[in-house]
Amino acid sequence: MNDDMSEHACEEHQEALSELALGVLTGRDRARALAHVESCPRCAEELEQLSHAADAVVQAATEAEPPMGFEVRLFERMGVADVRPKFRLRPRWAVGALSAAAAVIALGVGLSLGLSSSSTPPSTSATAAHVVTADLVQHGTVVGRVAAHGGAHAWMWMMLVDANARGTVDCIIVTSDGVSHQVGTFVANKGYGAWVAPLHVDPQDIRSAEVVAPGGTVIATATLG
Amino acid sequence: MRESSVAQGELSDDGLLAGMALGEQAAAVAFVRRYQRRVFGLAYSMTGDAGVAEDVAQEAMIRVWKHAPVFDPRRGSVASWVLTITRNLTIDALRLRRAVPTDPDDFAAAALRSNEHNPEDAVQRGDVRHIVRDALEVLPPEQRRAVVLAAVYGRTALEISESEGIPLGTAKTRIRTALIRLRAAIEHPEGVKDER
Numbered sequence: 001m002n003d004d005m006s007e008h009a010c011e012e013h014q015e016a017l018s019e020l021a022l023g024v025l026t027g028r029d030r031a032r033a034l035a036h037v038e039s040c041p042r043c044a045e046e047l048e049q050l051s052h053a054a055d056a057v058v059q060a061a062t063e064a065e066p067p068m069g070f071e072v073r074l075f076e077r078m079g080v081a082d083v084r085p086k087f088r089l090r091p092r093w094a095v096g097a098l099s100a101a102a103a104v105i106a107l108g109v110g111l112s113l114g115l116s117s118s119s120t121p122p123s124t125s126a127t128a129a130h131v132v133t134a135d136l137v138q139h140g141t142v143v144g145r146v147a148a149h150g151g152a153h154a155w156m157w158m159m160l161v162d163a164n165a166r167g168t169v170d171c172i173i174v175t176s177d178g179v180s181h182q183v184g185t186f187v188a189n190k191g192y193g194a195w196v197a198p199l200h201v202d203p204q205d206i207r208s209a210e211v212v213a214p215g216g217t218v219i220a221t222a223t224l225g
Numbered sequence: 226m227r228e229s230s231v232a233q234g235e236l237s238d239d240g241l242l243a244g245m246a247l248g249e250q251a252a253a254v255a256f257v258r259r260y261q262r263r264v265f266g267l268a269y270s271m272t273g274d275a276g277v278a279e280d281v282a283q284e285a286m287i288r289v290w291k292h293a294p295v296f297d298p299r300r301g302s303v304a305s306w307v308l309t310i311t312r313n314l315t316i317d318a319l320r321l322r323r324a325v326p327t328d329p330d331d332f333a334a335a336a337l338r339s340n341e342h343n344p345e346d347a348v349q350r351g352d353v354r355h356i357v358r359d360a361l362e363v364l365p366p367e368q369r370r371a372v373v374l375a376a377v378y379g380r381t382a383l384e385i386s387e388s389e390g391i392p393l394g395t396a397k398t399r400i401r402t403a404l405i406r407l408r409a410a411i412e413h414p415e416g417v418k419d420e421r
Contacts, residue, residue: 014401056353061266062335
């Protein structure tokens with residue numbers, strides 16, 4: 001297809017893209033628009049942006065107080081027994097949630113991680129699916145968890161709980177050849193933070209991961225290999 | 226890089242969802258308390274019926290709880306996921322009960338009067354609710370109505386043209402123009418302030 005024809009095809013589908021993003025395009029029109037988007041990166045990108053805007057509209061809805069007893073009825077259906085008047089995050093639970101969050105992300109891409117939810121000494125596990133996980137340690141105390149998943153769309157997940165970290169910090173990984181790679185820059189809010197980032201190295205090559213303050217001070221370290 | 230930070234010593238939405246997925250009751254309680262007003266509020270804004278809205282809100286929370294393990298944070302925010310589930314369930318409930326939905330102008334008016342915000346959003350990436358409300362406010366009323374009918378109530382362009390008594394092409398143009406302006410507002414929120 002030459003440029004003129006491609007341009008013409010895009011113009012033809014402009015109107016449909018909005019309705020496709022809103023989820024209100026049906027039948028043959030929907031099939032035609034989807035077929036075009038699959039072959040046109042430019043329209044695919046526009047569709048993603050329009051979908052983001054469409055999804056945001058429902059977020060404008062005003063809040064309202066549910067009827068009395070809403071929570072109780074809901075928690076009964078969910079089988080939640082421990083309904084305290086006000087939830088406060090306990091550090092012990094929070095550290096347990098580190099493994100939970102890693103497992104959820106892994107589940108989201110169809111994997112099954114056998115992670116421990118305890119805060120026992122730093123450990124590393126690897127599976128055939130190129131997933132490595134380890135605790136982040138600060139002065140001998142577990143303050144977080146890191147997980148790296150390989151494959152075509154490799155990613156890294158990190159979580160800090162009650163760490164001595166404030167403001168912007170860097171996540172640095174060191175590979176087996178001794179080279180340091182910056183995975184990203186994050187904001188730690190009063191010692192807490194959770195991030196997901198694309199990864200450009202094989203997780204099995206990672207030897208360690210560090211959370212580093214702007215001045216170069218290493219806040220926490222995880223040993224992965 | 227997608228960032229999900231934690232405010233006020235509490236876990237992020239992603240973190241709570243993760244804990245809930247693995248059966249952490251405290252996470253489920255915290256998540257429900259964080260979202261119940263938004264979920265119920267959306268259902269009530271669309272139905273105007275507290276009973277229907279509660280049924281929908283309960284079912285939405287149950288769905289979120291059951292499907293938490295398959296939530297993919299790369300595809301969008303937790304808030305967007307939860308509220309889209311709620312919207313779809315509300316549309317289904319309205320159809321099933323053959324109930325009359327609220328008027329989109331009332332939905333928009335209530336939204337524009339609201340001033341709640343998500344501290345996490347506000348700190349990290351601008352409060353999406355405020356940005357969208359500001360953008361809706363500066364849209365011409367007919368465009369605002371068209372985009373709310375499509376995005377919230379799930380109406381097709383043909384249905385909008387019939388209910389509004391306008392040509393199909395006009396309905397399509399209103400929807401598209403409004404959505405493009407909303408997209409621009411989300412990408413450049415400062416531009417909306419200049420329009421107000």
